[in-house]
Amino acid sequence: MIVAGLGGGEGIRIVLETEEAMLLSELADQVDSVLLLGEADDPALGRLLPNAYPEDLEASEEFTRYTRDSLVDGKRQAAQSVRDATAVDHVDAGVVQIELDQAQAWGWLTFLTDLRLILAERVGVDDDEGDADVETRDDYLRAAYEWAGFVQGSMLEVLDPIKP
Template identity: 80%
Template structure:
């Protein structure tokens, strides 16, 4: 994976992925979408994506969710769809080059944040500085969590070099 500024100095990001990485991102976007569509209120990953704005006030929490949840879910689903669209590739084509303008790049960052929240919940990451021995083990999900963090960090460095 290579993340760089777009050609000609335009705002945005150029991402170069191996075909397998593009397919993985597309599959992970499907998973995020599934959590958003099918996750019940008892799914802790959905709770991380859509936290309770008023944990001590059930009435206000219900009202807040009623007025905001649909648009939040729609935005998150659109971000996942943006990733699926950009990573659609034929098997065996080798390299996938993706040019994202700034708005598309921020959609990707939204998706990567959502993905990392879901994966963190699934592997038991509560605090990134916590001892890994205290976390549930699932090496595949943990690797996906860490890889998504690398992609996210690389994109942020390109989009906002002052933060890097």
């Protein structure tokens, strides 16, 4: 995977191997499934849509009623954007080249954040308590979590470089 800026800060170019593009597309499907089909008590869904007022049931229900649909729609649109861009029907020499403008790139970052929140829950990563016991992790999910973090970090370096 290669992430590079487009001239003039107009966006970024991502070059993925076909397998990486297919993986991102599949992971976008998984995020969408959690958003659409996730059980209310699924901790991963709880990470994506946290309770704004855990101490006040009435305020929490009201907040959820007014915000949940638009939050879910935005997250689903971000996942769809990734699916659309990673469609392997535009493969050239085993790679998929994707150009994203600034807004599209930030949408991808939204997706990558959502993906990492879900994967973190599935593999037991918890910022408050540190990583879960190594033996309880699913290696595939852990690798996907780390790879998504690498993609996210690479995109952020190009989109928002630290200037001295």
